[in-house]
Amino acid sequence: DQQVKQNSPSLSVQEGRISILNCDYTNSMFDYFLWYKKYPAEGPTFLISISSIKDKNEDGRFTVFLNKSAKHLSLHIVPSQPGDSAVYFCAALNRIRGYQKVTFGTGTKLQVIP
Amino acid sequence: SAVISQKPSRDICQRGTSLTIQCQVDSQVTMMFWYRQQPGQSLTLIATANQGSEATYESGFVIDKFPISRPNLTFSTLTVSNMSPEDSSIYLCSAPLNANTQYFGPGTRLTVL
Numbered sequence: 001d002q003q004v005k006q007n008s009p010s011l012s013v014q015e016g017r018i019s020i021l022n023c024d025y026t027n028s029m030f031d032y033f034l035w036y037k038k039y040p041a042e043g044p045t046f047l048i049s050i051s052s053i054k055d056k057n058e059d060g061r062f063t064v065f066l067n068k069s070a071k072h073l074s075l076h077i078v079p080s081q082p083g084d085s086a087v088y089f090c091a092a093l094n095r096i097r098g099y100q101k102v103t104f105g106t107g108t109k110l111q112v113i114p
Numbered sequence: 115s116a117v118i119s120q121k122p123s124r125d126i127c128q129r130g131t132s133l134t135i136q137c138q139v140d141s142q143v144t145m146m147f148w149y150r151q152q153p154g155q156s157l158t159l160i161a162t163a164n165q166g167s168e169a170t171y172e173s174g175f176v177i178d179k180f181p182i183s184r185p186n187l188t189f190s191t192l193t194v195s196n197m198s199p200e201d202s203s204i205y206l207c208s209a210p211l212n213a214n215t216q217y218f219g220p221g222t223r224l225t226v227l
Contacts, residue, residue, distance in 0.1 A: 031214070032214045032215075034215060034216075036218075041221075041223065042220055042221065043118075043120075043206050043218035043219050043220045043221045044157070044206070044218045045218075046215055046216075046217055046218075049214060049215055051214070089156065089157065093214060093215075093216075099144075099145050099162060099164070100145065100210050100216065101159070101162075102147075102159070102208075102216050103159075104156045104157040104158075105156060106155070106156045107156055
């Protein structure tokens with residue numbers, strides 16, 4: 001049962017344009033949604049999060065949008081830069097018996113073309 | 115944000131042997147987590163390591179195969195026991211360094227021959 005889904009395994013975008021990475025989830029009990037960036041041979045790096053009670057959070061070039069009725073969130077990167085090329089994981093956090101549990105999507109590989 | 119380190123960064127092991135992976139956090143945390151990322155796959159939670167109690171394992175993972183230690187609030191180990199090639203993965207530890215986010219170590223890339 002894949003509770004967090006990223007249906008696009010890869011995405012290519014021209015430098016300077018907007019990258020939009022999408023994520024769908026099934027569990028309405030998630031408290032927070034997180035985006036991580038992962039380079040090969042490194043651990044995931046936290047990028048940005050959004051509370052389940054918000055619909056938008058912005059941090060520099062990164063904006064996350066949450067549509068709770070559709071159980072959908074997206075990460076917008078604008079303008080995209082070649083250094084943004086990495087695998088992006090969507091993740092959802094809920095608390096079970098007082099501790100965090102984070103469920104990850106399958107990842108989207110972003111390639112930003114110079 | 116705090117730093118999480120792991121040792122070793124990578125290893126190549128023979129079938130049937132065991133490997134212990136260490137994770138160090140530079141601040142005290144109640145919970146630490148161990149994940150596995152198999153080739154081309156997402157991150158899967160193996161277990162939650164709570165200081166002072168037994169680890170809690172996710173479905174499909176058992177203590178005999180993945181024993182975990184949590185001797186203090188900054189350190190944990192994961193052992194991959196009686197390894198087979200199917201255990202070849204990246205193993206990652208993480209810690210919730212604030213209430214709503216987990217931060218990850220750099221990972222241990224394990225290859226089992």
